[in-house]
Amino acid sequence: MNGHVSVKTVYGRDRKTGKKVMPLRKSLGLQGHQPMSPNLEDYLCYLAVRTTSFKSAEEVARKSGIPADDSQIQGLVQRIGERASARTDERVSAAFDRRASKEISREAESELKGERFSMVLMLDGTMLRSRGGDWGMKPAEASGERVVWHELKAGLVIHMPELEDGKRRELRKWYVAWDGGPEIIGRRLYAEALRRGLEQAQRVYVIADGAVWIWKLFEEHFPGSVGELDYYHASEHLWELAHTLHKNEEDAKNWVVPLLKNLKYRGGEELFSVLEGLLKTAAEKKMSAEQQKVLNREVAYFRSHESRLDYPQAKRLGIPLGSGSMESACSQLQGRFKRTGQFWSRAGERNLLALEIASRNNDWNELWAQSA
Numbered sequence: 001m002n003g004h005v006s007v008k009t010v011y012g013r014d015r016k017t018g019k020k021v022m023p024l025r026k027s028l029g030l031q032g033h034q035p036m037s038p039n040l041e042d043y044l045c046y047l048a049v050r051t052t053s054f055k056s057a058e059e060v061a062r063k064s065g066i067p068a069d070d071s072q073i074q075g076l077v078q079r080i081g082e083r084a085s086a087r088t089d090e091r092v093s094a095a096f097d098r099r100a101s102k103e104i105s106r107e108a109e110s111e112l113k114g115e116r117f118s119m120v121l122m123l124d125g126t127m128l129r130s131r132g133g134d135w136g137m138k139p140a141e142a143s144g145e146r147v148v149w150h151e152l153k154a155g156l157v158i159h160m161p162e163l164e165d166g167k168r169r170e171l172r173k174w175y176v177a178w179d180g181g182p183e184i185i186g187r188r189l190y191a192e193a194l195r196r197g198l199e200q201a202q203r204v205y206v207i208a209d210g211a212v213w214i215w216k217l218f219e220e221h222f223p224g225s226v227g228e229l230d231y232y233h234a235s236e237h238l239w240e241l242a243h244t245l246h247k248n249e250e251d252a253k254n255w256v257v258p259l260l261k262n263l264k265y266r267g268g269e270e271l272f273s274v275l276e277g278l279l280k281t282a283a284e285k286k287m288s289a290e291q292q293k294v295l296n297r298e299v300a301y302f303r304s305h306e307s308r309l310d311y312p313q314a315k316r317l318g319i320p321l322g323s324g325s326m327e328s329a330c331s332q333l334q335g336r337f338k339r340t341g342q343f344w345s346r347a348g349e350r351n352l353l354a355l356e357i358a359s360r361n362n363d364w365n366e367l368w369a370q371s372a
Helices: 023-027 038-050 054-063 070-095 098-112 182-195 212-221 231-245 249-266 269-280 289-304 311-317 324-337 346-360 364-368
Strands: 117-131 147-161 172-178 203-208 226-229
Touching: 038 054, 038 070, 038 346, 038 364, 054 070, 070 098, 070 182, 070 346, 070 364, 098 182, 117 182, 117 212, 117 324, 117 346, 147 182, 147 324, 172 182, 172 324, 172 346, 182 212, 203 212, 226 231, 231 249, 231 289, 249 269, 249 311, 269 289, 324 346, 346 364
Parallel strands: 117 203, 203 226
Antiparallel strands: 117 147, 147 172
């Protein structure tokens, strides 16, 4: 049944403070002129995160008998999203405070209860669009910066339990994200890893593509971790070199497939032997300037990641060879933030993103803990 419900209640003035009070509003967690209970705020924000748009959230809410409109839900998301962002900033600050970080580590140790596990860390970026300075400019044919593309940087913290039979299962994942520069995402990833047992992990592995900014962050925040170049990105680089050296597809395949097999099961030793041999015989083989350019670039690429090509060791330990989980997470975020017709303001994007991450990391209930 839909409709309004009237509730009679008492109210008056607090003798100690002199302020007007209404006990029922206080028991419901309503502050000031707040029109919604915390439970209703929780429900509408959750709809905004789990559905494809604010309009979809409105439709589901109305189907449930709640007459909320999309603008009301959007405004609520901005307010609670700012709360979620502030909570994330508090955690990051605490992680980089010497005394507070020790307490975070102790809490993680208490929650883990002696569990043996390895930790896998991943970082990547994906493109989102937001409203530019000339958003809404008329007429339509007038030139202007209506849309701006920017990179959303995201990271994963993954628990891989170490079991007696040597197998790994029941992976747990936690997420971080930021739509600005690399410094903040690095701090967020470290803070999330610390609260999830960074100092208790038996081993810490880093898996990512070849982006320079990613490996700089890992060297800064996770010294001593074991780095691994995403195998599938390594494969792409070798395939590009194969197609540059061999114009015939079958010749390219015959050259690169054995190399990839050896790379996966034996490591990079044979790969470097082949690449160094190509460099020495480039003149004899009469390589074109373009072929030599690509060869030099790919040799430099693999040299910079020489210590991150131990795929046989990763396979023995059950560590993923690629960052597919990270790419999947980026695709999921794109599914919510880059749908047809969606053009975010940066503030709107960040606030909804903060709620998205809180939901994924099971931090959702904290957002209403004080008012519930």
